[in-house]
Structure formats: C-alpha cells, structure tokens
Amino acid sequence: MPDHAQQIGQQDSADLSERSDLITAVPLRHPWRMLSAVLLFALVVGFVVDASHRKAYGWATYRQYIFDAGVAKASLVTLQLTFCSMLIAVSLGILLAVMRQSPNPVFRAVAWGHIWVFRGTPVYVQLVFWGLLTTLYPKVMLGIPNVVDIFELPSLTDIPLFWFAVIGLGLNESAYMAEIVRAGLLSVDRGQEEAAKALGMSWSQSMRRIIIPQAMRIIIPPTGNEVISMLKTTSLVIAVPVATELYMRTRELASITFNPIPLLLVASTWYLAYTSVLMIFQHRLEKRFARGHGQARTEVEGLSLSENSGMLS
Amino acid sequence: MNTNTQSLMVDARHVRKSFGSHTVLQDISLEVKRGEVLCLVGPSGSGKSTFLRCINHLEVIDAGRLFVDGQLIGYREHDNKLHELKPQESAAQRRDIGMVFQKFNLFPHMTALENVIEAPIRVKKLSRDAAIIRGRELLDRVGLADKENSYPAHLSGGQQQRVAIARALAMEPKLMLFDEPTSALDPELVGEVLDVMRELATSGMTMIVVTHEMGFAREVADSLAFMDFGVVVERGNPIEVLNNPQQARTQAFLAKVL
Ligand SMILES: Nc1ncnc2c1ncn2[C@@H]1O[C@H](COP(=O)(O)OP(=O)(O)OP(=O)(O)O)[C@@H](O)[C@H]1O
Ligand SMILES: [Mg+2]
Numbered sequence A: 001m002p003d004h005a006q007q008i009g010q011q012d013s014a015d016l017s018e019r020s021d022l023i024t025a026v027p028l029r030h031p032w033r034m035l036s037a038v039l040l041f042a043l044v045v046g047f048v049v050d051a052s053h054r055k056a057y058g059w060a061t062y063r064q065y066i067f068d069a070g071v072a073k074a075s076l077v078t079l080q081l082t083f084c085s086m087l088i089a090v091s092l093g094i095l096l097a098v099m100r101q102s103p104n105p106v107f108r109a110v111a112w113g114h115i116w117v118f119r120g121t122p123v124y125v126q127l128v129f130w131g132l133l134t135t136l137y138p139k140v141m142l143g144i145p146n147v148v149d150i151f152e153l154p155s156l157t158d159i160p161l162f163w164f165a166v167i168g169l170g171l172n173e174s175a176y177m178a179e180i181v182r183a184g185l186l187s188v189d190r191g192q193e194e195a196a197k198a199l200g201m202s203w204s205q206s207m208r209r210i211i212i213p214q215a216m217r218i219i220i221p222p223t224g225n226e227v228i229s230m231l232k233t234t235s236l237v238i239a240v241p242v243a244t245e246l247y248m249r250t251r252e253l254a255s256i257t258f259n260p261i262p263l264l265l266v267a268s269t270w271y272l273a274y275t276s277v278l279m280i281f282q283h284r285l286e287k288r289f290a291r292g293h294g295q296a297r298t299e300v301e302g303l304s305l306s307e308n309s310g311m312l313s
Numbered sequence B: 001m002n003t004n005t006q007s008l009m010v011d012a013r014h015v016r017k018s019f020g021s022h023t024v025l026q027d028i029s030l031e032v033k034r035g036e037v038l039c040l041v042g043p044s045g046s047g048k049s050t051f052l053r054c055i056n057h058l059e060v061i062d063a064g065r066l067f068v069d070g071q072l073i074g075y076r077e078h079d080n081k082l083h084e085l086k087p088q089e090s091a092a093q094r095r096d097i098g099m100v101f102q103k104f105n106l107f108p109h110m111t112a113l114e115n116v117i118e119a120p121i122r123v124k125k126l127s128r129d130a131a132i133i134r135g136r137e138l139l140d141r142v143g144l145a146d147k148e149n150s151y152p153a154h155l156s157g158g159q160q161q162r163v164a165i166a167r168a169l170a171m172e173p174k175l176m177l178f179d180e181p182t183s184a185l186d187p188e189l190v191g192e193v194l195d196v197m198r199e200l201a202t203s204g205m206t207m208i209v210v211t212h213e214m215g216f217a218r219e220v221a222d223s224l225a226f227m228d229f230g231v232v233v234e235r236g237n238p239i240e241v242l243n244n245p246q247q248a249r250t251q252a253f254l255a256k257v258l
Helices: A002-012 A031-053 A059-065 A069-101 A105-120 A123-136 A161-187 A190-198 A203-239 A246-257 A260-293 A296-312 B003-007 B048-055 B087-095 B112-122 B128-141 B157-169 B187-202 B214-220 B238-243 B248-257
Strands: A141-144 A148-152 B008-019 B022-033 B037-041 B063-068 B075-078 B081-084 B097-100 B175-179 B206-210 B223-228 B231-236
Touching: A059 A246, A059 A260, A069 A105, A069 A161, A069 A203, A069 A246, A069 A260, A105 A161, A123 A161, A123 A203, A161 A203, A190 A203, A190 B087, A190 B097, A203 A246, A203 A260, A203 B112, A246 A260, B008 B048, B008 B206, B022 B048, B022 B063, B022 B206, B022 B231, B037 B048, B037 B214, B048 B063, B048 B175, B048 B206, B087 B097, B097 B157, B112 B128, B112 B157, B128 B157, B157 B187, B187 B206, B187 B214, B214 B238, B223 B238, B223 B248, B231 B238, B231 B248
Parallel strands: B037 B206, B037 B223, B097 B175, B175 B206
Antiparallel strands: A141 A148, B008 B022, B008 B063, B075 B081, B223 B231
C-alpha cells in the first residue's frame, strides 16, 4: 500500500511529497449509503402521501383537536406527573443505591427489599393499590392496635388522587433508578474510595464528594431514557384513577366524537413533541458533564457519541 | 506503654492477616523509628501492600498488635479486651497517616489544587483560603506550581504521582506510606518522583516505601526489610543487605532483581 501510494504521488506530481500544504484528498464515496437513503426517503414519502388521503385517519378531527385547549391542559398534567414522579424516583434511587453499598446491613436489606417489591410487581397493579390506600387504611395511627393510640394522622382522603399517582409512579421508578445509580457507583474505580479513606474522609464524605460526582457521567444517559419512558407510563394513572392526563383526555374526546383514531394521533403528536424536547435537554446535559469531566479525550468522545445518538434517534 | 514504644513511629508485633484460608501475613514484627525511612522489598504476592494497608487500617488484622505513634491501630484496648473502633475513630487515625498508591488514585473530576485541598477542607475543617495557600505551597514543593488548574488526565504519570504526594502531605501526616509509587511510571518519569521522595526523607518524614528501586533504597533508606511469604526474612542497613544478604531467600531474590 505505501509503495502504491508513493507511486501515484510520484506520477501525479513529483514535488507533492516535498511540500507541507494542507492535504486536499478526493473524498471516499459511499454509493450504498446514498442509495439506501433515497430508497427510504421514497418509502416515507409514499406512506405520508397515502396516509394523508386515507379517510380512516380522520384528519379533519385531528386538525380540530390537535391544539384543543383541553388537550393542551391535559398534556401539562402529564408533564407534572412525569416531573414530580421522576423527582421522587431520582432522589429515592440515589438513596437506595447508596444504601445498598452501605456498610450497614440493615440499610442494605431495606434497600434490597424495596427494589424487590417495586420492581417485581406491575406498575399498573401498584397504581391500583395506591388508589385503594384510603379504603385499606381509612385512618392511620401510631400505637398498639385496639389498646393505646399515641398519635393519629389526618385523614388521607383529603389528599388529591394526583399525588397518589405521583407516589405510585415515583416509587416504582425508584427501583429502576436505584439500579442505574448503582451501576454508576460501581463504575467508579475502587482506588477512589480507598484514596478518600486514606485521607481520613468518612464514608458519606467520600460518597458525596468523590464517588457520586464521578458516577454522574454514567448515570445521566439512562436517566434521560427513564424520563422519556415515564412520560409515556403516566398514561397508566387511570388505574388510580386519575383521568386528567393526556391519554385519558383524548380517550374521552374519542368517545364523544365516536372517532378514536384521530385522537390517538393527537395524543401521539403531543407525546412525540415532549419527547423531542426532552431529548434535546438530555443531549445538552450529557455535553455539559463530558466537559466538566476535564479529560480532553473523553470530551471529544462524549461529544461525538451524543451527536451520533442525536442523529440516529 | 513502655519507653520503647514512645520512640517508635510504627511498632508491628506478630501481625497476622488472612483472606479466607490464604494467610498473607504470617507473623510480621517490624519497628520503624521516628524519622526513619524503611524500604520494603520482596517478590510479588509476598504481602507488602497488605502490610501497608494494615498500618492504615484499610485492612483489619487477625492477630498481633499494630501501633502507630504509640496508638493501637483499629482497636481500643479496655479491660484487657479489644473493642472495634467507630468509623470516625478509624478515620481520625488515618488522617495522620499519608498514603501514596501505585496507580496515583487522584480524583479525576478535580484539578490538581482541588485534589490537594479537598481533605484539609472536608476533614480538617480548614478554611478554603487557608487550604489554598497551603495547597499552593505543597504543589510548589513538588515542582508543580504551574499545574494547579490542570486536571489529572492532562498531567503525565510523574506529575500525577507528585500531586498525589502533595495531596497526602496536605493532611500533615506523621507517617507516609508509599506502595510502589514509581512502578506505573515510564522509566524517564521515575526520577522526578524519587527526587520528591528524597527531599521528603531529608526533611525528616517517617516513611515506609515499598519499591523495586534498589538505587533509591541504597541511597535514601535508613534500613531495608526483605519480605517473603508473609514474613520479614531479613532486615538491616540497606547497603549491607543489598551487598551482602545473609539469608538464602534474600540472595535468590536480589540475584533476580539487581
Ligand atoms: N482483598 C483481598 N482478598 C483476597 N486476597 C487478597 C486481597 N488482597 C490481597 N490478596 C492476596 O494477598 C497476597 C499478597 O498480596 P499483596 O498485594 O499484599 O502482595 P504484594 O507483596 O504487594 O505484591 P505486589 O508486588 O504484586 O504488589 C496475594 O496473593 C493477593 O492475591
Ligand atoms: Mg503490592
């Protein structure tokens, strides 16, 4: 190969090898990429043109409801559910993951049990139970049952069901977040904890200052994934029942118009729009953490990686 | 506590340590005086790292006693019984013992200066300003005054190890443990780290150095101990041990290394 290249160089211009100009090479061509892109594009155009003429999609109804105030408001409820439950999930997830690494066996057992239960049963069933909580426990008190009452909590029935949905989604998700955070913590070299210990730092100091900040780089990408997943899981809160979020709202409209398909498309459009925004947000966050890491190579790798994933998705 | 213990920085008496059924330290008795520089040599797997980690209570010993500066490591002796220490008591003991690792173990998300000031601020509760002044002095001492804002990934191995030494010194330890501090370095970077350690030895720091650098041992160490299969086989003046080893195992090892 080098010989061949040299020959070409010599043939084309003998003095090229003597000069140190910027290289202007003929770029490599990728005919198969072009062909597949053209084919795919044609397929998509065909599908869109066909779909726009199909009666069953009910585009008139779609246009009527896509910017409907009720739908927009319901989508905000979906966002609130996502945000609040992820807040619980992330904080509890970090706590659980740290507890699982703790030298205290009681903490480890509690964390293990929590993950076991909340990851091992369907989220829909859990949501039904949260809805039934006020029936199961009409009043909550501390003491010995039927003997002494020390303290009684105000009735749970005053709390809006929305918050039961948030707790249900958050606790379920916390089990998955705990595993994500744990993977992040385990990715940090053991020597880091050792070095922190040798400097006289306590376990919690080394967690907060040394281990968790380094684990963040590993934790953030899958967490973004979980947020997007949660956005869609909120459509299950009818189990509680909470019916004010996006999916149930469009279902109600569908039962009024007797035309479910355009309203499913309306819901999908809103979900897709929010997911896209979340993806941009995640991309920015990943970039920021790659930069903060302070390693030139990782920075470049991190950048190109997230750019790739941005292009792919 | 007898008078002997008072003049000793490290006093290990019949220390034993096993991992499962594998006894790594059989019976280690070793004394290190204040200001002494001890080089610890021996074949791979002989238990050198494990012994250093025991001194710092990163490992718990199974038998014997280990004193650092007259203080029993890892336990409190009370009514003829040993009581385990609370985590914060162990941490307090480690504070006075600096440790330098083969793989540096700098905190990669912090700059050189942040690495050095972290423990003084969090553990010693020094003010940030005071810690920075002291941290800059230490970076200057190891020849890295101009690198305070560099992240570890942007430093060479030798520079990283010098930051690690500065980081350990920032806690003002009375004893420094070095576990093969130059083994992970390219040959041309070994010298700069040994120079820093030589300067530290001259300043009177008590040091235990696990190393394969026999030149350093010969020149800087006050004594040299040869370990094999979890026992100290031979101990003495480094030049005498290196030139004229008494034990067959020492002779065999040195024949391979020198
Ligand atoms: N945490 C551990 N669990 C189980 N075995 C261990 C552990 N740490 C060390 N060992 C074993 O103890 C033995 C001695 O290890 P140690 O690291 O102390 O040797 P060393 O003299 O430092 O060797 P080297 O020159 O390779 O660093 C080895 O056989 C090692 O496998
Ligand atoms: Mg070792």
